[in-house]
Amino acid sequence: MSDVQAWIKETVTNNPVVLFMKGTAQFPQCGFSGRAVQILKACGVQDLVTVNVLDDADVRQGIKEFSNWPTIPQLYIKGEFIGGSDIVGEMYENGELKAMLEA
Template sequence: MSDVQNWIKETVTQNPVVLFMKGTAQFPQCGFSGRAVQILKACGVQNLVTVNVLEDAEVRQGIKDYSSWPTIPQLYVKGEFIGGSDIMGEMFENGELQTLLKD
C-alpha cells in the first residue's frame, strides 16, 4: 500500500465522517461537493472532516483508487465508503443517511 493509500485509510478510519471533495466546506469548488456539504449540514453533522483533493493530485487519484469510485466528492462514515453526492442525496431523501450519521 502506498503512503497516500495509508494516509487515506488512516483519515477515514480515525474520523467518524470524512468528505473528500473539491474545495472546502466553506468554499466548495464544484456543485457536487457543495451539495454534499449541504446534505451533511442538513443532517446536523458537527464533526465533519473534509479533504480538499484539489490541493494534492496524489490524493485526488489515490481516493479514486482507494474506493474504486471514479468521481469526487466521496463520503466515508466510520471508515466505510458511502458514495458521492447523488447517492448521498438519495439516502438523505429516504432518511437512510440521517440514521447512518446518528450513531
C-alpha cells in the same frame, strides 16, 4: 500500500465523517461537493472532516483507487465508503443517511 493509500485509510478510520471534495466546506469548488456539504449540515453533522482533493494530485487520484469509485466527492462514515453526491442525496431523501450518522 502506498503512503497516500495509508494516509487515506488512516484519515477515514480515525474520523467519524470524512468528505473528500473539491474545495472546502466553506468554499466548495464544484456543485456536487457543495451539495454534499449542505446535506451533511442538514443532517446536523458537527465534526465533518473535509479533504480538498484539489490541493494534492496524489490524493485526488489515490482516493479514486482507494474506493474504486471514479468521481469526487466521496463520503466516508465510520471508515465505510458511502458514495458520491447522487447516492448521498438519495440516502438523505429516504432518511437512511441521518439514521446512519446517528447510529
